[in-house]
Amino acid sequence: MAKEKIVPAPDADSKPFWEACRDHKLKFQKCAACGEVRWPASILCPQCHCRDARWIEASGRGIIHTFVVYHQVFNPAFKDQIPYVVAVVELEEGPRLLTNIVDSPPESLSCDLPVEVVWDDISEEFSLPKFRPLPG
Ligand SMILES: [Zn+2]
Known part of the structure; x- marks a missing residue:
């Protein structure tokens, strides 16, 4: 079992990222307030703490x-x-x-x-x- 490669473990925040990867798309959250494109995915913008974000394709x-x-x-x-x-x-x-x-x-x-x-x-x-x- 030590030979198993590590696989992603999506959580509620990162699930859309991994779903997009399955479609061979890189998607990230972009803050609606300051425009910060963030990774890892999170519920708050690390720059301005705004909760509103949309997913953009990189x-x-x-x-x-x-x-x-x-x-x-x-x-x-x-x-x-x-x-x-x-x-x-x-x-x-x-x-x-x-x-x-x-x-x-x-x-x-x-x-x-x-x-x-x-x-x-x-x-x-x-x-x-x-x-x-x-x-x-
Ligand atoms: Zn922001």
């Missing part, structure tokens, strides 16, 4: 804010993927997602590199947003 593009290459097996479920890249991607809309960079050799990556979302369908229920460098 472009799926952003830049690598920071990243690390994993060479050690910390979880046996990931041992076939070594080395893999864990990154914080800053989306055009503002939110920063903790994610993986895929489809690219780790040594080719750098901070501020433009990336786009790709979908990893891990089950019928869940698709994980991951990112790859934009072509060119």
Whole structure:
């Protein structure tokens, strides 16, 4: 059982996010008062404490804010993927997602590199947003 990968555990706030992911869409709450696009999903805007928000669809593009290459097996479920890249991607809309960079050799990556979302369908229920460098 230690070999199980960690799967998302949606709560009431994040359920719409994960439902959108299943449709290969990145959706975030945008505050009705100050316009802050927030992540993680929450009942209140962290900037202005307004409760009113609507869900917007993000472009799926952003830049690598920071990243690390994993060479050690910390979880046996990931041992076939070594080395893999864990990154914080800053989306055009503002939110920063903790994610993986895929489809690219780790040594080719750098901070501020433009990336786009790709979908990893891990089950019928869940698709994980991951990112790859934009072509060119
Ligand atoms: Zn706000």
